[in-house]
Amino acid sequence: MFRELYHTFIDFVRTFGALQLFFLRLLTNTPSILVRRFRLVVHQVYNAGALSLVIIMVCGFFVGGVLGLQGYSNLARFNAEDSVGAVAAMSLLKELGPVITALLFSGRAGTALASEIGLMKATDQLSAMEMMAISPLRRVLVPRFIGGVIAMPLLAAVFTAVGLFGAHVVGVSMLGIDAGAFWSQLQNIVDPADVYEGIIKSFVFGVAASLLAVWEGYNAIPTAEGVGRATTRTVVITAISILILDFMITAIAI
Amino acid sequence: MQQTRTVELGTGLFVLLGLAALFFLTTQTTGNQSFSDGDSYEVSARFENVGTLKVRAPVSMSGVTIGRVTAIEFDSASLEAKVTFIINQEFDQIPDDSDAAIQTSGMLGSQYIGLQAGGSDTSLQQGSEIEFTQSAIVLENLISKYLFNSSGDDEDE
Amino acid sequence: MNDATDNLIEIRDLDYARGHRQIFKDLNITIQRGQVTAIMGPSGTGKTTLLSLITRQLWPDRGTIIVDGVNIADLSQKELYQFRRRFGMLFQNGALLTDYSVFENVAFPLREHTKLPNRLIRHIVLTKLHAVGLRGAADMMPAELSGGMSRRVALARAMVMDPYILIYDEPFVGLDPISMGVIVRLVRQMNDALGISSIIVSHDVQEVSTVADCSYLISDGRVAASGSPDELSNTSSDLVRQFMHGMADGPVAFHYSAPDYTEQLLGRDTE
Numbered sequence: 001m002f003r004e005l006y007h008t009f010i011d012f013v014r015t016f017g018a019l020q021l022f023f024l025r026l027l028t029n030t031p032s033i034l035v036r037r038f039r040l041v042v043h044q045v046y047n048a049g050a051l052s053l054v055i056i057m058v059c060g061f062f063v064g065g066v067l068g069l070q071g072y073s074n075l076a077r078f079n080a081e082d083s084v085g086a087v088a089a090m091s092l093l094k095e096l097g098p099v100i101t102a103l104l105f106s107g108r109a110g111t112a113l114a115s116e117i118g119l120m121k122a123t124d125q126l127s128a129m130e131m132m133a134i135s136p137l138r139r140v141l142v143p144r145f146i147g148g149v150i151a152m153p154l155l156a157a158v159f160t161a162v163g164l165f166g167a168h169v170v171g172v173s174m175l176g177i178d179a180g181a182f183w184s185q186l187q188n189i190v191d192p193a194d195v196y197e198g199i200i201k202s203f204v205f206g207v208a209a210s211l212l213a214v215w216e217g218y219n220a221i222p223t224a225e226g227v228g229r230a231t232t233r234t235v236v237i238t239a240i241s242i243l244i245l246d247f248m249i250t251a252i253a254i
Numbered sequence: 255m256q257q258t259r260t261v262e263l264g265t266g267l268f269v270l271l272g273l274a275a276l277f278f279l280t281t282q283t284t285g286n287q288s289f290s291d292g293d294s295y296e297v298s299a300r301f302e303n304v305g306t307l308k309v310r311a312p313v314s315m316s317g318v319t320i321g322r323v324t325a326i327e328f329d330s331a332s333l334e335a336k337v338t339f340i341i342n343q344e345f346d347q348i349p350d351d352s353d354a355a356i357q358t359s360g361m362l363g364s365q366y367i368g369l370q371a372g373g374s375d376t377s378l379q380q381g382s383e384i385e386f387t388q389s390a391i392v393l394e395n396l397i398s399k400y401l402f403n404s405s406g407d408d409e410d411e
Numbered sequence: 412m413n414d415a416t417d418n419l420i421e422i423r424d425l426d427y428a429r430g431h432r433q434i435f436k437d438l439n440i441t442i443q444r445g446q447v448t449a450i451m452g453p454s455g456t457g458k459t460t461l462l463s464l465i466t467r468q469l470w471p472d473r474g475t476i477i478v479d480g481v482n483i484a485d486l487s488q489k490e491l492y493q494f495r496r497r498f499g500m501l502f503q504n505g506a507l508l509t510d511y512s513v514f515e516n517v518a519f520p521l522r523e524h525t526k527l528p529n530r531l532i533r534h535i536v537l538t539k540l541h542a543v544g545l546r547g548a549a550d551m552m553p554a555e556l557s558g559g560m561s562r563r564v565a566l567a568r569a570m571v572m573d574p575y576i577l578i579y580d581e582p583f584v585g586l587d588p589i590s591m592g593v594i595v596r597l598v599r600q601m602n603d604a605l606g607i608s609s610i611i612v613s614h615d616v617q618e619v620s621t622v623a624d625c626s627y628l629i630s631d632g633r634v635a636a637s638g639s640p641d642e643l644s645n646t647s648s649d650l651v652r653q654f655m656h657g658m659a660d661g662p663v664a665f666h667y668s669a670p671d672y673t674e675q676l677l678g679r680d681t682e
Contacts, residue, residue, distance in 0.1 A: 039258075042261065042262055042265050043258075043261050043265075045265050045268070045269065046261045046262075046264050046265040046268065049265070049268045049269075049272070050264040050265055050267070050268035053268060053271070080360075089283055093279065093283070119509075120508075120509075123504060123506055123509075124502045124503070124504065124506035125506050125507075125508055125509070127468070127502065127506065128500065128502055128506040128508075130468060130495075131466060131468075131495060131498065131500040132495070132496070132500075132519070132520045132523070132524075132572075133492040133493070133495040133496045133524065134519075134520070134523045134524075139523070150269075151268075151272075153272070153276075154268065154269060154271070154272025154273070154275070154276070155272065157272050157273075157275035157276040157279060158271060158272055158275045160275070160279055161275035161278050161279055162275075164279075164283070183282075186283060187282075187283060190283045191310070192280065195279050195280050195283065198279075199276070
């Protein structure tokens with residue numbers, strides 16, 4: 001039994017190492033692709049970002065609204081309802097914005113990336129490209145990776161901003177908090193450091209989510225079942241990685 | 255090629271929206287804490303106890319924020335805490351015998367430095383030190399003082 | 412001109428194993444310039460693997476592969492890409508890029524490798540599409556094409572950079588008789604009209620025999636027989652005969668290995 005555990009552990013380490021090497025290859029090709037094949041990157045930013053806007057904005061609004069409601073009921077005990085905005089802002093900026101956006105991103109854009117690449121592998125499109133002396137890494141993988149990395153922080157910003165708006169709508173229009181108090185309390189408590197922490201987190205999550213999605217797709221078993229499995233694994237592994245990274249970054253920041 | 259145009263338009267809009275959201279977050283949520291070192295001057299003060307005062311805490315006078323704390327150190331010579339803070343250059347007429355107290359904002363609030371004007375003709379300048387300070391009120395000390403005082407009263411009777 | 416340069420591809424003493432399976436052992440194949448060479452064999456003998464070895468997508472464990480006088484193991488990454496441009500490859504299911512139209516698919520290598528102006532690209536693409544009879548389908552998407560049509564488009568794409576060698580990986584699989592006839596005609600026509608060489612990997616003995624100049628039959632990781640299609644069908648080897656004539660039983664047994672039939676029916680083998 002221990003032998004199996006040992007083997008699983010060794011496999012995990014090997015896969016992790018392969019992932020890092022893959023990451024390195026993507027990174028070394030990023031500058032040249034960004035400069036020379038900008039069109040491809042634009043297309044991928046659209047796929048990963050613009051097409052995810054709807055889900056991000058809707059979810060952001062309602063998460064902000066919920067924060068408003070929850071915050072209100074708890075703060076009302078201390079007669080500190082005016083701080084609802086501050087509470088919502090801190091939660092969104094530092095944690096919920098980056099994390100929820102990353103999870104949603106992995107579900108919508110990550111799966112699309114993994115399945116797209118996996119399908120291209122299964123139908124020999126990647127091999128065909130190699131045969132035509134075109135590097136699939138540069139033509140297919142790197143643009144998608146860059147697209148995800150650019151899209152994620154922007155999506156997180158939109159999520160947080162819309163979330164604040166949602167909290168505002170709930171707090172001011174539904175619960176009767178004074179709009180001025182809402183914003184002034186918010187501005188008093190929020191530090192630029194908090195905003196930067198959120199931005200850094202969303203950037204790191206973007207790298208992780210895009211890397212994992214592209215990796216899973218590229219390594220999918222080239223059958224219908226294999227692609228499906230790769231898509232599922234993308235979501236699971238991305239979710240786990242993001243929450244672990246979140247913990248690590250938060251621990252460093254505090 | 256029409257599809258490319260839609261894609262590029264969509265991407266452009268998306269990126270602009272994202273940047274607008276970022277801009278909104280960085281400017282609208284953080285408010286009035288933008289004192290750069292250029293247009294402010296540095297002042298220091300010593301306290302017996304700084305409580306939970308933190309770097310970047312505001313410095314205010316008559317309730318208006320005029321600066322912020324930049325450093326909190328322990329002076330091993332005088333065994334006191336030395337707090338350095340910067341004041342916005344436009345407030346250059348603060349008397350140099352003003353009082354600096356560490357106060358708490360609200361019930362759950364964080365601590366800040368409140369300046370009370372003195373009567374001197376000379377003003378605080380770069381590098382001045384405030385002589386008159388009031389340490390932070392530590393809640394536990396206050397409670398124990400109250401407890402011991404009232405129990406002392408009981409014993410006398 | 413010495414004989415050596417008539418050999419376009421020389422595969423010598425090739426060994427290749429994947430995991431525990433020895434796929435090739437001491438494989439020797441010579442592919443002549445200007446001919447259509449067929450590589451046949453039962454399913455699973457690794458015919459597609461052989462193609463990957465020739466294009467150096469895989470590395471052999473032992474042996475050499477010489478293409479047009481150059482040992483491919485000596486090529487640098489850059490030279491390798493130049494080298495691969497001289498091959499045109501037709502994959503089993505066409506492998507067209509699903510997001511691009513037929514025209515864009517055929518134009519893909521040109522756009523990636525050359526800086527030709529659009530006008531010129533259009534000329535070339537339409538010419539190649541015309542050669543395979545699909546000039547009218549230029550604006551269709553791959554999803555709209557039938558199997559035979561996808562393969563013809565893939566052939567046009569394989570030819571667009573004017574390769575020296577065309578490789579067909581199972582081109583006849585899953586086609587109706589008419590489409591098959593079309594592909595067969597195109598293979599022969601392209602080879603002769605353009606003065607190139609062709610390699611067909613297939614297990615469809617009938618169709619291949621009508622087209623190939625020379626065939627290799629691979630079994631158990633080595634060459635079981637080689638020669639022209641006529642020579643092969645008149646062979647004395649049992650294995651080759653079973654394959655060429657599609658016989659159900661022979662050296663490749665009908666029955667998968669199992670315990671004795673009587674014993675199993677009477678339940679004696681479980682005692």
